[in-house]
Amino acid sequence: xxxxxxxxxxxxxxxxxxxxxxxxxxxxxxxxxxxxxxxxxxxxxxxxxxxxxxxxxxxxxxxxxxxxxxxxxxxxxxxxxxxxxxxxxxxxxxxxxxxxxxxxxxxxxxxxxxxxxxxxxxxxxxxxxxxxxxxxxxxxxxxxxxxxxxxxxxxxxxxxxxxxxxxxxxxxxxxxxxxxxxxxxxxxxxxxxxxxxxxxx
Amino acid sequence: xxxxxxxxxxxxxxxxxxxxxxxxxxxxxxxxxxxxxxxxxxxxxxxxxxxxxxxxxxxxxxxxxxxxxxxxxxxxxxxxxxxxxxxxxxxxxxxxxxxxxxxxxxxxxxxxxxxxxxxxxxxxxxxxxxxxxxxxxxxxxxxxxxxxxxxxxxxxxxxxxxxxxxxxxxxxxxxxxxxxxxxxxxxxxxxxxxxxx
Numbered sequence: 001x002x003x004x005x006x007x008x009x010x011x012x013x014x015x016x017x018x019x020x021x022x023x024x025x026x027x028x029x030x031x032x033x034x035x036x037x038x039x040x041x042x043x044x045x046x047x048x049x050x051x052x053x054x055x056x057x058x059x060x061x062x063x064x065x066x067x068x069x070x071x072x073x074x075x076x077x078x079x080x081x082x083x084x085x086x087x088x089x090x091x092x093x094x095x096x097x098x099x100x101x102x103x104x105x106x107x108x109x110x111x112x113x114x115x116x117x118x119x120x121x122x123x124x125x126x127x128x129x130x131x132x133x134x135x136x137x138x139x140x141x142x143x144x145x146x147x148x149x150x151x152x153x154x155x156x157x158x159x160x161x162x163x164x165x166x167x168x169x170x171x172x173x174x175x176x177x178x179x180x181x182x183x184x185x186x187x188x189x190x191x192x193x194x195x196x197x198x199x200x201x
Numbered sequence: 202x203x204x205x206x207x208x209x210x211x212x213x214x215x216x217x218x219x220x221x222x223x224x225x226x227x228x229x230x231x232x233x234x235x236x237x238x239x240x241x242x243x244x245x246x247x248x249x250x251x252x253x254x255x256x257x258x259x260x261x262x263x264x265x266x267x268x269x270x271x272x273x274x275x276x277x278x279x280x281x282x283x284x285x286x287x288x289x290x291x292x293x294x295x296x297x298x299x300x301x302x303x304x305x306x307x308x309x310x311x312x313x314x315x316x317x318x319x320x321x322x323x324x325x326x327x328x329x330x331x332x333x334x335x336x337x338x339x340x341x342x343x344x345x346x347x348x349x350x351x352x353x354x355x356x357x358x359x360x361x362x363x364x365x366x367x368x369x370x371x372x373x374x375x376x377x378x379x380x381x382x383x384x385x386x387x388x389x390x391x392x393x394x395x396x397x398x
Contacts, residue, residue: 063211064211065204065207065208065211067204067208068208068211068212071212072211072212072215075212075215075216075219076215076219078219079219079222079223082223082226083222083223083226086223086226086227086230086234087226087230089230089234089237089238090230090233090234090237091233093234093237093238093240093241094241097241
């Protein structure tokens with residue numbers, strides 16, 4: 001089924017939004033969504049890697065021999081991840097301290113390798129760019145949404161740019177289970193349920 | 202055979218290019234990253250000790266050789282003259298090393314202040330060494346003769362309740378710092394003259 005160029009972009013926002021529809025790349029989704037800020041930071045980093053690796057893989061798709069394609073993709077992805085890591089250390093060190101090990105772990109995020117293998121290695125550069133951008137933005141939005149739910153219920157605040165905004169006011173008793181690890185599973189499950197309910201035809 | 206050579210060639214070229222790009226980026230961000238690490242890991246402790254400094258202690262830093270080790274010293278200029286140096290030592294805590302920034306007032310020959318930088322202590326217990334300013338405040342204006350001890354060991358420092366090991370670690374790091382200062386004093390005094398304005 002051929003998609004229009006616009007659809008290549010928009011599919012990442014709803015039809016194939018990674019954590020909820022493809023249910024891929026859950027490790028960072030569960031781990032970093034303690035605050036909205038972390039969610040956005042992780043999403044942007046992943047988007048950058050996705051877009052760059054998609055474009056490069058698609059540019060080189062005729063040169064890369066099929067037998068070593070995975071090795072080549074991983075080199076490309078790992079390079080961009082290291083770029084993100086260095087740049088983040090240099091310009092956004094507090095964020096780097098919070099995301100910690102999950103930045104280098106983007107290398108093994110199956111969304112990134114999945115897009116290279118399933119899409120960029122078979123499609124042109126422009127379409128791959130849109131695909132990476134769409135999936136990346138979808139991923140960022142999902143992370144932010146999940147983080148917003150968890151942070152709001154867990155602490156009563158929303159943190160954007162290091163400034164916590166009190167949403168429920170000072171009298172709110174934090175339901176801190178939501179910012180703990182098990183809360184991530186519960187929140188993800190509920191959101192998946194909601195997505196399926198809304199998307200049901 | 203041709204496939205084989207192509208595979209080798211493509212992988213080698215890709216890996217080489219990747220290495221080259223990363224090395225270039227690393228070279229260009231190295232200084233910035235070093236500054237950021239100092240700013241966010243050691244910065245808060247340095248700035249709390251050298252509150253009244255008119256310079257930026259993180260920029261005005263220098264290194265001296267202490268045996269085989271390079272130590273970094275941060276200078277605090279007050280009233281136009283170098284008044285204090287701070288440097289980092291560490292002591293054995295409950296959860297690994299406790300990094301401690303120690304500030305020494307070179308004019309009045311006393312401790313200007315200390316501040317915990319990195320630690321792995323229990324939150325709510327030993328971690329108070331970093332979060333509770335009243336503990337480290339006890340080190341202010343202590344004489345350089347030392348040794349600094351907690352009250353249980355016959356000293357003057359009130360240990361954090363439930364975290365004697367952490368409190369001892371901070372004391373032993375302070376004592377290390379005092380010894381290092383004694384040892385390097387001649388070189389330090391020489392270096393500090395450069396900051397006279």
